[in-house]
Amino acid sequence: MARDRSEVPTGEEVKAFLDAKGVSSDCNACSRKGSLSVSVNDPDGQLKGKAPAIRLIRRLHDLPHLGYGEFLQVCKNCGFIRYFRDIEVLDFLEADGDNE
Numbered sequence: 001m002a003r004d005r006s007e008v009p010t011g012e013e014v015k016a017f018l019d020a021k022g023v024s025s026d027c028n029a030c031s032r033k034g035s036l037s038v039s040v041n042d043p044d045g046q047l048k049g050k051a052p053a054i055r056l057i058r059r060l061h062d063l064p065h066l067g068y069g070e071f072l073q074v075c076k077n078c079g080f081i082r083y084f085r086d087i088e089v090l091d092f093l094e095a096d097g098d099n100e
């Protein structure tokens with residue numbers, strides 16, 4: 001069954017996308033191995049990988065109906081942040097669902 005695009009992906013799902021694309025979790029800034037992790041909304045720390053990924057929405061200043069979303073990875077060591085556009089992640093997860 002195809003995934004519903006309106007569902008918020010979990011941290012695990014965003015990580016699966018990054019793994020499939022060959023994106024490592026080594027930090028670009030401080031070079032620490034495996035220190036980047038997908039930001040999730042898990043205030044109690046209970047959901048772990050099943051927690052919904054944080055998705056930031058960027059809006060154009062003069063055209064607020066236009067914009068795009070981003071998922072992010074943050075370095076646990078130095079706080080470096082990098083972003084991935086949501087369209088590619090959502091397309092990947094939908095296609096993945098079709099193969100099941």
Ligand SMILES: [Zn+2]
Nearest residue numbers: 027030075078
């Ligand atoms: Zn770092």
